[in-house]
Amino acid sequence: MEILKVRENCELAYRAAEWFHSKWGIPVEAYEESINECLEKKKSVPQWYAAFENGEMIGGVGVIENDFHNRKDLTPNVCALYVEKEYRCKGIAGKLLQCVCDDMNSNGIDTLYLITDHTSFYERYGWKFLCMVQGDGEPDMTRMYIHKM
Helix, strand or coil, X not given: CEEEEHHHCHHHHHHHHHHHXXXXXXXXXXXXHHHHHHHHHCCCCCEEEXXXXXXXXXEEEEEECCCCECCCCCCCEEEEEEECHHHCCCXXXXXXXXXXXXXXXXXXXXXXXEEECCCCCHXXXXXEEEEEEEECCCCCEEEEEEEEC
16 A cells, blocks of 8 residues: 655546545535645645555545634644545554644644544544534534644
8 A cells, every 4th residue: 555645646636536526525626626726836735645555546635724614723624534445444544644744744734633523533543632613514513633743
């Protein structure tokens, strides 16, 4: 398994956008826009990462300014973490998270945030519950986690 930074593998842009769209149901155009921004501006955020095994995309994750919640001051946000079902429980999500943390830290970002409904998954990887936040258009509050590197 290898993890690739989409900014360093621009040929993956469309494939990654389609894959994330298929997992989360967010319009493919939103992923294309964010991925293109990461390719064009060469800024630290947004960023996208893809895990591959035998040429197949088996996982991915992104980093964006805000993951559709009301705490605009808590930025940047890890988003869209997903590992294909048949590859779960093999440490791939942890490796994706570590790749993100290492990459962001090397670009001068030492604190990351994420929102999730999970209650114990991210703690395994050093994330700490921070507070509850209101997701855009969501009736219920959701959990916000923080990770300091």
